[in-house]
Amino acid sequence: MPGTTRRSRVIHAFSHDVSGMLDRDVIGRRGRRRRVREDTMTQSTRPRSRGFSRARRTLVGVTETAILLSSVAYLFVGEFWTLVVWEAVTLVYLLGGLVATWPGHQVDESKSALREVERWSWLLPLVASVTGAYSAVVALVAQADGGGALLFAITASIGVVLSWTLLQVGFAHTYWAADGGGRRRGVRFPGKRQPVLIDYLYFSFTIGTAFATSDAQVESLGVRRVVMLHSILSFFYNALVVAVAFQVLQQVIRN
Incomplete structure (x- = not known):
C-alpha cells in the first residue's frame, strides 16, 4: 500500500x-x-517616425505655399495661364494628400507642430473660398462673353470644384489640429482606436455636403465653433457651385 x-x-x-x-x-x-x-x-494606424513626420510636414508646407502663391497670382493677374498653374498645383496637392492619408497611418506629430498647424490651418480654407468665388465670377463673365471665352469659363468652373474640395481638406486639417491630432477627443468617432487624418477628412466632407455630423460626436467647444463656421460657409459655397455649374452647362449646350 x-x-x-x-x-x-x-x-x-x-x-x-x-x-x-x-x-x-x-x-x-x-x-x-x-x-x-x-x-x-x-x-495601418501605427505611428510613423518623427523623421517621416518632418519630411511630410516640409513637403506639405512647400505645396501649400505654392498653392497660396499661385492663388495670389491668379487673383491679381487674372490670366488664363495663372488659373491653369493654380489648378495643376492644387490637383497635385489633393491627389498626393489622398494617397498619403488613405491607408490611415497615424502621424506622430509633436505638440509644437500641432500648434503650428492649428495657427495656420485657417489660411488654406480662406484662400480656397476666395479663389473659388473669384473663379465663379470669372466663369459667369466668360460664359456671358461667349466665343473663345468658353474654354476659360469651363476651366474656371473646374477651379470652383477644386476650391470646394480644397476647402473641405483645409477644414479637415483644422479639425485635426484643434483636436490635438486625435489625442484630445474633441470629436469622438466610433471605435476605441485613436482617430487619424482620414477620419477628419470624412468628418469634414460630411459637414461640407450635409451640413451636419453623422456617426461622430462633437464634444469640444472649440471644435463646435469650427463646425458652425464650416457649415455656414459650405452652405453658401455649395449654392455658388451649383449656380456656376448650371450657367456654364447652359452655355455649353447653347453653343
Whole structure:
C-alpha cells in the first residue's frame, strides 16, 4: 500500500506538470495569435517616425505655399495661364494628400507642430473660398462673353470644384489640429482606436455636403465653433457651385 500510494503521488505530480506545460503552451500560442491579429489590425494606424513626420510636414508646407502663391497670382493677374498653374498645383496637392492619408497611418506629430498647424490651418480654407468665388465670377463673365471665352469659363468652373474640395481638406486639417491630432477627443468617432487624418477628412466632407455630423460626436467647444463656421460657409459655397455649374452647362449646350 505505501508503494502504491507513492506511485500514485508520482503519477499525479507528473500529470500535473504535463498539463501545466500544455496549458502554458496553449496560452503562449493564443497570445502569439492574438498579437499577430493586433499587429495586422493596427498596422495601418501605427505611428510613423518623427523623421517621416518632418519630411511630410516640409513637403506639405512647400505645396501649400505654392498653392497660396499661385492663388495670389491668379487673383491679381487674372490670366488664363495663372488659373491653369493654380489648378495643376492644387490637383497635385489633393491627389498626393489622398494617397498619403488613405491607408490611415497615424502621424506622430509633436505638440509644437500641432500648434503650428492649428495657427495656420485657417489660411488654406480662406484662400480656397476666395479663389473659388473669384473663379465663379470669372466663369459667369466668360460664359456671358461667349466665343473663345468658353474654354476659360469651363476651366474656371473646374477651379470652383477644386476650391470646394480644397476647402473641405483645409477644414479637415483644422479639425485635426484643434483636436490635438486625435489625442484630445474633441470629436469622438466610433471605435476605441485613436482617430487619424482620414477620419477628419470624412468628418469634414460630411459637414461640407450635409451640413451636419453623422456617426461622430462633437464634444469640444472649440471644435463646435469650427463646425458652425464650416457649415455656414459650405452652405453658401455649395449654392455658388451649383449656380456656376448650371450657367456654364447652359452655355455649353447653347453653343
